[in-house]
Amino acid sequence: MNLALTEMKRSKLKFGLLIGAVALLVFLVLFLTTLSTALVTSITGALNGLDGQVLVYSDAARDNLQASRLPPTVVAEVEKVPGVAAAGGVTLGTVSAELLDGSGDLQLVGSTAGEPGAPTGLVAGELPARKDEIAMDGSGYALGDEVTLSEVDRALTVVGLLKGSQFNASPTGYVVPAVYDEVVRAANPGVPFVPLNAVAVAVSPGADPAVVAQQITDDVPKVKGYVKGDAVSLIPGVESITQTFGILVGLTFVIGIVVIGFFFLILTVQKMRTFTLLRAIGASTGKLSAAVAVQIAVVVIAAGILAVLLTYGAVQGLSTGIPVTLSPVLVTGTVGAVLLFSLLAGLLSIRRISGIDPATAAGAR
Amino acid sequence: MTDDFVPAHPDQPGLDPAVDAGEHGDAILSLRDVSKVYQSGDSEVRAVSGATMAVEQEEFVSLLGPSGSGKTTLISMIGGLLSPTSGQILVGGTDVGALSSRELTRFRAERVGFVFQSANLVPFLTARENLLYVSTLQKRVSRKEAQKRADQLLSELGLADRAKNLPEQLSGGERQRVAIGRALMNDPDLILVDEPTAALDTQLGRQVVELLAREVKQRGKTGIMVTHDLRMVQYTDRVFEILDGHLTHVEQPSALQH
Numbered sequence: 162m163n164l165a166l167t168e169m170k171r172s173k174l175k176f177g178l179l180i181g182a183v184a185l186l187v188f189l190v191l192f193l194t195t196l197s198t199a200l201v202t203s204i205t206g207a208l209n210g211l212d213g214q215v216l217v218y219s220d221a222a223r224d225n226l227q228a229s230r231l232p233p234t235v236v237a238e239v240e241k242v243p244g245v246a247a248a249g250g251v252t253l254g255t256v257s258a259e260l261l262d263g264s265g266d267l268q269l270v271g272s273t274a275g276e277p278g279a280p281t282g283l284v285a286g287e288l289p290a291r292k293d294e295i296a297m298d299g300s301g302y303a304l305g306d307e308v309t310l311s312e313v314d315r316a317l318t319v320v321g322l323l324k325g326s327q328f329n330a331s332p333t334g335y336v337v338p339a340v341y342d343e344v345v346r347a348a349n350p351g352v353p354f355v356p357l358n359a360v361a362v363a364v365s366p367g368a369d370p371a372v373v374a375q376q377i378t379d380d381v382p383k384v385k386g387y388v389k390g391d392a393v394s395l396i397p398g399v400e401s402i403t404q405t406f407g408i409l410v411g412l413t414f415v416i417g418i419v420v421i422g423f424f425f426l427i428l429t430v431q432k433m434r435t436f437t438l439l440r441a442i443g444a445s446t447g448k449l450s451a452a453v454a455v456q457i458a459v460v461v462i463a464a465g466i467l468a469v470l471l472t473y474g475a476v477q478g479l480s481t482g483i484p485v486t487l488s489p490v491l492v493t494g495t496v497g498a499v500l501l502f503s504l505l506a507g508l509l510s511i512r513r514i515s516g517i518d519p520a521t522a523a524g525a526r
Numbered sequence: 527m528t529d530d531f532v533p534a535h536p537d538q539p540g541l542d543p544a545v546d547a548g549e550h551g552d553a554i555l556s557l558r559d560v561s562k563v564y565q566s567g568d569s570e571v572r573a574v575s576g577a578t579m580a581v582e583q584e585e586f587v588s589l590l591g592p593s594g595s596g597k598t599t600l601i602s603m604i605g606g607l608l609s610p611t612s613g614q615i616l617v618g619g620t621d622v623g624a625l626s627s628r629e630l631t632r633f634r635a636e637r638v639g640f641v642f643q644s645a646n647l648v649p650f651l652t653a654r655e656n657l658l659y660v661s662t663l664q665k666r667v668s669r670k671e672a673q674k675r676a677d678q679l680l681s682e683l684g685l686a687d688r689a690k691n692l693p694e695q696l697s698g699g700e701r702q703r704v705a706i707g708r709a710l711m712n713d714p715d716l717i718l719v720d721e722p723t724a725a726l727d728t729q730l731g732r733q734v735v736e737l738l739a740r741e742v743k744q745r746g747k748t749g750i751m752v753t754h755d756l757r758m759v760q761y762t763d764r765v766f767e768i769l770d771g772h773l774t775h776v777e778q779p780s781a782l783q784h
């Protein structure tokens with residue numbers, strides 16, 4: 162005979178509606194968070210996924226990779242800075258290409274496998290080692306497919322697939338530097354050299370990336386070094402996306418907690434006569450509070466399961482063009498946080514219960 | 527005064543409880559000079575003053591008195607719901623007034639069966655569940671035992687076929703009987719019943735009181751029934767009357783007219 166569960170069984174509609182309402186709110190939290198993570202990853206993934214702990218841009222680039230132009234000779238200069246173990250150039254630009262779904266823009270990244278600056282998001286195949294190879298993220302490519310770069314009219318074979326490595330939320334292809342150079346030279350004949358956009362740096366074991374970044378800024382003229390994480394958060398748009406979604410998620414979360422807290426407070430107030438009776442016949446405040454806590458836990462867990470199913474369905478049905486995945490850490494973290502804060506909100510009810518004077522059950526006025 | 531039952535010192539406070547208990551023989555319940563003063567704002571209401579009584583095992587007594595005379599207040603103190611302003615209440619040797627609120631909760635769960643004046647049942651539990659819940663308040667009863675006891679009580683109370691009904695699906699008399707079953711469920715020393723017949727017609731009222739009397743006798747309990755219905759006192763062994771907070775033991779209840 163469990164008081165809390167028996168009551169829920171008897172009032173299926175009431176608790177069902179509450180579970181539904183809470184499920185929708187948890188769903189919103191999960192969905193918004195998943196979406197914002199996907200959005201941010203699609204913008205930052207490429208940069209974040211580059212091998213190395215420090216990135217170097219030209220000092221005139223105003224923290225923007227795409228505006229950065231560095232002479233290829235800078236790699237050797239950076240390598241001489243104390244604390245730098247290895248350095249590699251990274252080139253990046255938008256090119257037109259024949260993709261699976263017709264011609265369109267492709268973010269083309271040139272870097273050398275095994276050197277700093279190579280992508281780390283490989284999920285299948287390998288990184289390109291030759292001039293007729295490319296590794297792709299996005300647009301549903303499979304190993305062995307072909308991508309034709311319009312500027313040079315050359316077909317490259319897809320030898321690797323990457324995930325979370327997109328730039329600008331667009332299909333992104335990784336090639337050896339020579340292919341990238343070729344494309345640039347085809348579009349701009351007569352350029353003296355193809356500039357690098359960035360130099361990626363692997364720091365020596367034990368060296369502090371922040372110190373190394375500063376050292377590079379100090380030692381090498383006309384460049385600025387960044388710890389990779391800083392460079393990522395300086396990508397235009399990232400901060401505003403993170404903030405906007407943060408506010409939405411936070412608000413939804415708070416509303417969810419308030420709904421649960423107030424609903425159970427109302428339920429408790431409605432049951433005051435019953436609780437008073439139970440106190441009078443010898444139920445302790447703790448036992449009655451536990452009953453409220455059990456109900457809150459059941460509601461939140463049931464709502465959590467429902468919300469995960471809803472989110473999963475929504476993610477499957479979503480066609481955003483950017484890869485969206487539901488993270489188990491996010492799910493358990495969110496449901497756990499809702500549960501914790503709901504139980505705290507349940508203290509409102511428990512305060513009412515602990516204030517009961519059992520004598521009033523006897524009705525001595 | 528009530529000196530014919532409590533032979534000595536009804537108004538002498540501060541006596542050794544051991545001495546007192548000896549003088550009452552096997553009294554399960556003894557009250558000595560118990561008073562309750564309600565403080566409401568600036569005014570004081572003296573609901574019970576200097577009540578002294580003793581009730582023995584297997585005794586079923588009635589407590590008569592007009593509305594507002596202090597009946598509920600008195601049995602609330604006996605049942606560990608209210609603490610007396612002064613005086614001493616002993617239930618089976620336990621000084622109820624000396625218990626902490628945690629101990630009082632346990633005392634109510636294990637020693638007392640209370641049938642309240644109103645609102646006796648949990649609305650979302652069936653008749654049977656209302657009884658079973660009581661057993662979850664004590665550690666010593668197994669689930670099986672509890673179920674057996676609940677079913678037995680329900681059938682004694684003529685409610686076997688009503689066991690699965692919610693309170694709202696029961697008549698007033700049935701509800702009252704479920705409440706009696708609930709009060710008996712924890713096998714208490716004391717059964718306190720506040721106006722069991724108020725909401726019932728005479729016929730049903732008699733049935734309920736007869737049943738109470740039978741349960742008290744059969745199970746060797748001590749029972750106190752509050753009533754202001756003189757016709758019900760014939761089922762009880764002795765009658766106490768309370769008037770304006772003053773408790774007396776009376777021989778001739780039929781002489782009382784309210």
Ligand SMILES: Nc1ncnc2c1ncn2[C@@H]1O[C@H](COP(=O)(O)OP(=O)(O)OP(=O)(O)O)[C@@H](O)[C@H]1O
Nearest residue numbers: 525526564566571573592593594595596597598599
């Ligand atoms: N909590 C309280 N605060 C102040 N006064 C109270 C309180 N409870 C009861 N009283 C007063 O104490 C007196 C006795 O009340 P009590 O409820 O014990 O009477 P009763 O004999 O049970 O009456 P009834 O037959 O109407 O149930 C009344 O005057 C009542 O107004």
Ligand SMILES: [Mg+2]
Nearest residue numbers: 524597598643
């Ligand atoms: Mg009363």
